[in-house]
Amino acid sequence: MEEFFQQLTNGLAVGGIYALIALGYTMVYGVLKLINFAHGDLFTIGSYLGLTLLTSLFLSDRLGPGAGIVVLALMVMGLVALVGALLERVAYRPLRHSPRLSAVVSALGASIFFSNTLMLIYGARFQVYPQGILPKTAIDLFGLYVPLVRVLILGASVVMMIALYAFIQKTKIGTAIRAAAIDQDAARLMGIDVNRVILMVFLIGPALGGAAGLMVGLHYGQINFTMGWVYGLKAFTAAILGGIGNIPGAMVGGILLGVIEALGAAYLSIAWKDAIAFGVLIFILIVRPTGLLGERVAEKV
């Protein structure tokens, strides 16, 4: 039983990370009907920026471990959001009225550009996060000892998801984002600046992805310039699993995928981890092609 709960909390933490990345895919898809293939690399950029800021600013020494990590996370999120906005401006906006395939090719190009830039700057080897940023203690959860990092990751991702959901549901910009996702022309005729909505989406999604990158660095301790590909693919799977374009869907899909993967790896075989994740995707697509929370799309005749 102990083993089961350890795996469950591990799966929830990894699932939280997947969910944060998946939100970036699903929001961009919702508004632009574009899969931002460079999103996984924005996540990696978050990881590397976190490393650089950690080793150059010594925030934990100056502000204490608690405030230090919060400030660090905010800086990483802000910087990755800027990279995301820049990506939209340079790689996607000029292609707004081109066939969709052009934007997809541009996204793949941006992905290669980002990962290679990281390699040139940091080198191709694994980079190691400094130790002791977070105390290596375990937290007692109902008699179960769970590492602090894991609890923090899950807590932080849940807080960010709730904040995002409230923002999308309750504020006027949230309403504008949802309106633009349904019908851009009609949104314009309501006086909504669709370009600003798209910019918002490319600020929020990458910010969450960057936070996820930082979490992976803190959790696993080592990062690599190619890791965005695997994490991106898993998060993309999570987004499809929950129903692409659907924000709660990405959250549910991410958490679910993390848990299934962790339990599958523990009880079946660790070598089958990825096969299990993608097997679930294939199964869901056969049974429910719109994803778990996806809207049933009415056929237009």
Place this chain on the structure above:
Amino acid sequence: MSLLSLRRVTKSFGGLTAVHSVSFEVDSGTIVGLIGPNGAGKTTVFNLITGIYRPDQGEILFNNTSLLRLPTHRIIALGIGRTFQTIRLFQNLTVLENVLAGCHCRMRCGAVSAMLGLARHRKEEKKAIEQAMNALAFVGLEKSALQQAKNLSYGNQRLLEVARALATEPKLLILDEPAGGMNEQETAALIDLIRKIQEQGVTVLLIEHDMNLVMRVCEKIVVLEYGSKIAEGSPPEIKANPRVIEAYLGTEED
């Protein structure tokens, strides 16, 4: 005084001239009808006014401001509201949220204050909900505020489009076939509604195929055929105009 003025506006799509050198004025406070056979270029004119298309030639002035270089959302902010020929509501949002989307351009607070949950922002959101409810009450949909838009009846969806356009606080409201698909009773209610909108001081420009409605509410009618203006005048003048009768009924052969 003319609120909207089109001056020799031309728009071609490839070899097809959809709108050819069309000029007309919409005076402040009036109800103007734009009519013509199918494919005459009526909706294209609306799309040119709202910046969805750009004219090849000509000038469009609203309150003496040229609309030619403005993006659509800026044109809406100047005070032009519009509904669509085919219903284009935000189907998965509630009725209230649809209208709130229309309040968007009248709200000032940005993303940062929303994220910080500032008091000023909360006050503005509250005011927007109040305005949206007023717009819904104006068209008689306040009881359906929390339903999803797609669950409304067809006639009510049309009314919701009007409420949503009114929420942008337009000086000029452009209605594209508002009575399309409505039964006689609903059309009668719509006529009352259009007059009520005019009483609020809003100028109305509408496309409509229901001649009964057009003749009853419009003070001036502009007739298009094959992208060109063939007549302009009061309802009795238009009814008596031989060019218009020919366009609608064809010429008699003898």
